[in-house]
Amino acid sequence: MKKNVLVAQSGGPTSTINATLSGVIKAVMDSNELDTIYGARYGVQGVIADDLINISNCICDDCELEQLTCTPSSALGTCRMKLRSIDEDDHNYKKIYETFKKHDIQYFFYIGGNDSMDTVAKLSSYFKSINYPVTIIGIPKTIDNDLVETDHTPGFGSAAKYVATITQEILRDCAVYSQKAVTIVEIMGRDAGWLTAASMVGRLSDRPVPELIYLPEQSFDNERFIESIKEELAIKPNVVVAISEGIRYPDGSYVGARSDEVDQFGHTHLAGASNILRQLVRNEIGCKARSVELNILQRSAAHLTSRVDITESYHIGFDAVQMALKGQSACMAVFRRKDVDWYQVETDSVPVERVANQIKQVPQKFLTPNGVNDDLLRYIKPLTLGEVKTPYEGGFPKHFIFK
C-alpha cells in the first residue's frame, strides 16, 4: 500500500502558515518512506468533499517551495468548521474515511489553532475506533499565541514584529502635530493580549511606546480610561493607546461587540472597539481622536516577517513529519524554550486533547495594574528578531498560488 500524505490548513491565516506547509512538503519530498503529498482545499471541508490538490505535481523545486514559504495566508485555503461529535452525526467522519481510503492517505497533518486541534482529536479517536491505520498530527499556528502546551505559536513572532514595527511608525506619525490628539490602535487577539503586548516591545530598548495599553485579561472601565488619557494629555500633546480587540467591561461584555455578527463557533465577531473609544474620547475630552485598526494586515503582512518565526514555522512542519514517521499520532507539535536568558527552542509533542479548545491567556505574573511588565516583553522579543529577504518581482513581493 502506498504511503500518501494529506495536509490541510485551518482557522485564521497567518503570514507564516505557508512556511509550515513548506516544511511538511519538504520533509515528505525528502523521505524515502512517503509517496504523494496531497493538500485539501479549505481545510477539513476539502477532506470531506474530496477536494484535493496533488502538491507533488504543483511544487517542482526548492525555488517554488521558497516562494510558498514567503506567501502569506493559507495557500490551500482554510475553514472555520468544527466537526460535530461522532455520536451526534457520523456523516462527515465517513466522508473523511472515504477520502483517506480513496487516496491511500496514511498521514494527515492539520495546521491550525485550538479549534483545529479539536478536529485532530476527534478524527484521531474516530480512526482508532474503526482500526484504520492513519497517523494524525496537529501543527500549531495562530497570531494570537493562545495555544496551551507550547512556548509560543508559529505565526505569532511575525505578527508581533509587525505590530511592534507599525506601532513605532504610528508613534512617529502621531508625534508630528503639536495639537492635542489621541490615537487608539486596535490589535487582534480575541481573549488573549499577547499580540497587543508586542506593541510595547520597544520599551526594552528605550524606544517610544504607547502611553497606555489595555489587554483582554484585565477588565476595562470607561471612566478610568478617560482619566488615564487626561493624565497623559496633561504631560504631552500626543497620546497613543494600544488596545486588544477583545477588551471587556467588568460584566464580561466586549467593548467592541457587534451582537449581530457571530461565527460558526458562536464567537462574537469583534470589530470597532477602537472606534467606540474614539467617540468616547471625543465626547468626554473633546480633542482630536482617531482609531487605527491593524485589521487583517497584521496576519497577512508577509513582507515583514520575523526570521526567527519563519524559520521555526518551517521547522515545526518539517519536524511534525519526522514525529509521524517515528510512530507518534494524535498529538500536536510544540515548541519548548530551553533557556530563558539565551533564546533557544526545540520541538516536541503533546497529546492533542490537552490543547484542543483551550485558550492560553497572558498570565497574571506578566501583568501590572497599568499594563505589562518587562518579563513579558523579554519573552516576546526573541520571537520577533531577524528579517527575511522577501523575494520581490516588479516592485512587490512575489507570491505562490496553487493553480
Place this chain on the structure above:
Amino acid sequence: MKKNVLVAQSGGPTSTINATLSGVIKAVMDSNELDTIYGARYGVQGVIADDLINISNCICDDCELEQLTCTPSSALGTCRMKLRSIDEDDHNYKKIYETFKKHDIQYFFYIGGNDSMDTVAKLSSYFKSINYPVTIIGIPKTIDNDLVETDHTPGFGSAAKYVATITQEILRDCAVYSQKAVTIVEIMGRDAGWLTAASMVGRLSDRPVPELIYLPEQSFDNERFIESIKEELAIKPNVVVAISEGIRYPDGSYVGARSDEVDQFGHTHLAGASNILRQLVRNEIGCKARSVELNILQRSAAHLTSRVDITESYHIGFDAVQMALKGQSACMAVFRRKDVDWYQVETDSVPVERVANQIKQVPQKFLTPNGVNDDLLRYIKPLTLGEVKTPYEGGFPKHFIFK
C-alpha cells in the same frame, strides 16, 4: 552677514518626507556658501513662534543622516496652518520676519503639499514687498500625488508601493475561504484617485487585483455598486473592492463624510466610506463583508518604501538647495519625466503660485467606465520599483528622533 538656512515640513506626513529633509541638510553641509541650518518645529508655526532646532548641531555624520532618511513622518513636526492674506492680518508675517532676522535666515525651504505652497507664495511676495533678501523655495511631498506641474510627488511612490503590496497580501488573505465574502479596502487621497489606482498595478504582471475600483474622479452610485458586486459574486466567492476615501455621490457629497469633523482648511474629515459600504453590502446582499482602512499606515510605512521614491525624495531636497544657490526663489522644485517608456526623471522648478491651492486629479484619459486603464498603471509602476534596506535594530526599524 551669515548665510543661514531654515527648513520646515508641513501637511500630512509621508514615509519619505525625511529623505527630502536629509537631501536639504546634506546640500547645506556640502556647501561652502552656507552656514548653519535650522529646522522649524511644527512647520510655519515654529517659524512664527521662533521654535527652531539647530540641525547642524543635531546631525553629526552621514550615518545619522541615513537614519533620518529612513524615518517616517515629518521629523521636525508639521502643521496644517494656512497664513491669512497680508491685507487681512500681517501679524504672523511680522513674526516670521523677526525670526528670519534674528537667525540671519537667507534661505527658507518649505516641504509640503498644495496648501504649503500657498504659504511659500505668500511669504515670497511679502519679503519681496519689504525688500528683505530671502530665498524661499517649496519642495513637494504628498502621498496623494495631487500637485500640479510636477510629474509626480515625492512620497507617492512609496505609498503606492505600500498600497500595491498590501493589496496583494489582502487578496491572499481573502482567497482562503470558500464562503462568499466582500472586502472593501479604503485608500487615502481625498479628491484624487492616484493612490487608489496603485492597488491595480499588479494587473500589469498578471497578478490578482481587486475586482472593483472606485476613484473620486467618477461619481459613485450605491445601486450600481451593489449590482457590480452581485455580478462578481456570481463568478467567484471572494470579491475585493478598492475605494478611495474620497468617493462621492453625484450630488457631490462624500460617501464617507462625517459632517461634524472639519479641519482648519474647511476640509471635511473623511473616514468610514468603507464601513458605510460594508453595511450596505451586508444589508443588500447579506453575505460576509468587511472593511479595511489602510489609514495612517500607508503614509508612515517607512519599512516598505520604494527605492526610486526615496532616492528621488532625497535628490529633490538636495537639488532645491542648488536652485536656491543659483538664485531661484518663489518657486517649487518639480520632477519632469523625460521618457515615457524608459523611466527617467530630472528636477526642474516652476513659479510656486502655479501650484498653490491647485489639485491634480487623475485625468479622464486614464479612466475607463469600470476603473483605470493600463496607461495609468504604467505611469505609476516605475515609481514603486526597488526596495530599501531599512536599518533594523533589535527586531524593528531604527528611527531618528530630534532631541
